[in-house]
Amino acid sequence: MTDGALDYDLTDLDLFEGGFPDEVFTTLRRRAPVWWHPPTPHTPDGVGFWVLSRHADLLAVVADAGTFSSEGAPGAEGGGTLIADLPVGFAAGVLLNMMDDPRHHQIRRLVTPAVAPRALAAMEGELRxxxxxxxxxxxxxxxxxxxxxxxxxxxxxxxxxxxGVPPGDRHDLMAWTNATLDFGDRELGDQSLDADAAAAELHRYGTAICRARRADGGEGLLATVATATVEGPDGTEPLSDLELLMFFNLLIVAGSETTRNAIALGLAALIERPDQLAALRHDPGLLPLATEEILRWSSPTLYNRRTATGDTEVAGQVIRAGDKVTLWWASANRDEAVFDDPFRFDVTRTPNNHLAFGYRSHFCLGANLARLEIRIMLEELLARFEDFALEGPIERFRTNKHAGVKHMPVSFRPRA
Ligand code: HEM
Structure with a gap:
């Protein structure tokens, strides 16, 4: 199949200004499901990458984490799960989501109990x-x-x-995180908070809390990781200071940048489809299905990358050792081969094998927490308010990584 006529630039962020470019990916799924994206003036590192857009191909790639590494290619100085190479030993190979087995698996085993159903059930009251x-x-x-x-x-x-961040520290932590993530000081409405200063504060706080948990243990997932040991090259040892700090940073970012967009775009989808909102109000038993449909619909993480560790093939296309391979979850979630009428938002959709949380070994650690947050938020919104309306367009960030909602003006009325 020739893809000579396809000249999309997925690294030109203008393409994502109005949301995920569905027409582009519908064409890619149909005409070039394993497409070589040549480098353009926008492309990080000046090298091209593969673009995988079909559900089945994504499943095949993530199931083979040995061939498709989250860390990088052997001997390469850069890797990770973004299109842009990140330095190995600082981000790639250190952050849990950019680390390969066996170390990844060992750390994953440590942290899984904290997000198991029983642990989350214990959090539900506080979240509500x-x-x-x-x-x-x-x-x-x-x-x-x-x-x-x-x-x-x-x-x-x-x-x-x-x-396990102490309640007294949460306000500061939230302000710094917002400022460093993507809002910038002007967006936050807090003129004094400069993004760089906030990043420095966050770093200082992260270092201090990691050190304290290392010394004293205590409650929460950070304490679990700080006091645990894993098998390293020199025997059983604690995680490095950098790994611990990066774990703290990863959770703050991964937990907030994604779920907020699912919550916002989920409400927007319901507002724009009053029949779906009415169905949910009429039958709260639909909330779990509605939550999955919101995740599929909003697809908060648009893509992640892998790096081929050896020559291989996907859907008949040869991929060479060292090539960057991008997996577009948001495209898989509209794949006509898997979802009936994929552009219809349907709170009764079942089955719903969406890939919003990825799949297999790097499957989102916070998936059940995110589901719980979305469900509680929907329950409370529906219980208290009615007559929701969008009071203006949804403003977005220029990003090809997240379904980045910036502002969403909404009106509502308290229920009688
Ligand atoms: C709607 C919300 C969320 C979405 C759409 C989402 C999406 C994802 C995706 C697609 C991956 C796989 C990345 C890959 O394969 O390279 C992932 C991994 C991860 N997510 Fe989430 N996430 C969400 C919420 C959360 C929350 C609430 C947390 C934690 C509090 C979290 C923590 C993580 C971590 C630590 C990983 C790495 C897991 C590993 O490598 O083993 N995420 N997430």
Whole structure:
């Protein structure tokens, strides 16, 4: 199949300004499901990469983590799961999501109990009271920037609870995180908070809390990781200081940047389809299915990358050792071969084998926590408010990595 006529630039962020470019990916799935993206003036590192857009091909690649590494190719100085190479030994190979087995598997085994159903059930009450406090703060006004005032808040609170950040520190942690993530000081409405200064504060705080947990243990996932040992090249040893700090950073970012977009875009999808909102109101038993459909629909993480560790083949296409291979979850979630009428938002959709959380060995550690947050938020929104409306366009960040919602003005009325 020739793809000579395809000249998309997935590294030109303008393409993502209005949301995920569905037409581009529908064409790719049909005409060039394993497409070589040549480098363009926008492309990081000046090298091309493979673009995989079909559900079945993504499953095949992530099932073979030996051939498709999250860390990098043997001997390469850069790797990781973004299109842009990250340095090995600082990000790649150190962050849990950019680390290969066996070390990845050992750390994963340590942290899994903290997000098991029983542990999450114990968090539900606190998450619900956080949710009601967040909604109380906007209820009287009848309108808000739903992204900034609601959707951002719960995931940060949830991640802080999971990690075991003391309640007294959470406010600062949230402010710094927001400032460093993607809002910038002007967006936050807090003029004094400069993004670089916030990043420095976050780093300082992360280093201090990691050190304290290492010394004293305590509650929460950070303490578990800080006091555990894993098999290293020199025998059983604790995680390195850098690994621990990167784990803290990863959870703060991975837990908040994604879930906020699912919550916001989920509400937007319901507002735009009153029949779906009515169906959910009528039958709250649909909430678990609706949550999965919101995840499929919003696909908060658009892609992750792997690096081929040897020459291989996907769907008949030869891929060479060292090639970057990008896996577009958001495209797989609209794959006509897997989903009936994939561009229809349907809160009763079943089965719903979406890949919003990835698949297999790097499957999202926070998947069940994110599901819980989305469900609690929907329950509380439906219980308290009605007549939701979008009061303006959804503003987005220019990013090809996340379904990056920037602002979402929403109005509502308290229920009688
Ligand atoms: C709707 C919300 C979320 C989405 C869409 C999402 C998406 C993803 C995806 C696609 C991956 C796989 C990356 C890969 O294969 O390279 C992943 C991994 C991960 N996620 Fe999430 N995530 C969400 C929420 C969370 C939350 C709430 C947390 C933690 C509090 C979290 C922590 C992680 C971690 C630590 C990994 C790496 C797991 C590993 O490498 O073994 N995520 N996530």
């Amino acid at each position: 009271s956080r949710t009601t406090a967040i909604l109380d703060a906007v209820a009287g006004r009848g309108r808000c920037d739903f992204l900034l005032e609601v959707a951002v808040e719960l995931p940060l609170q949830a991640t802080a609870i999971l990690l």
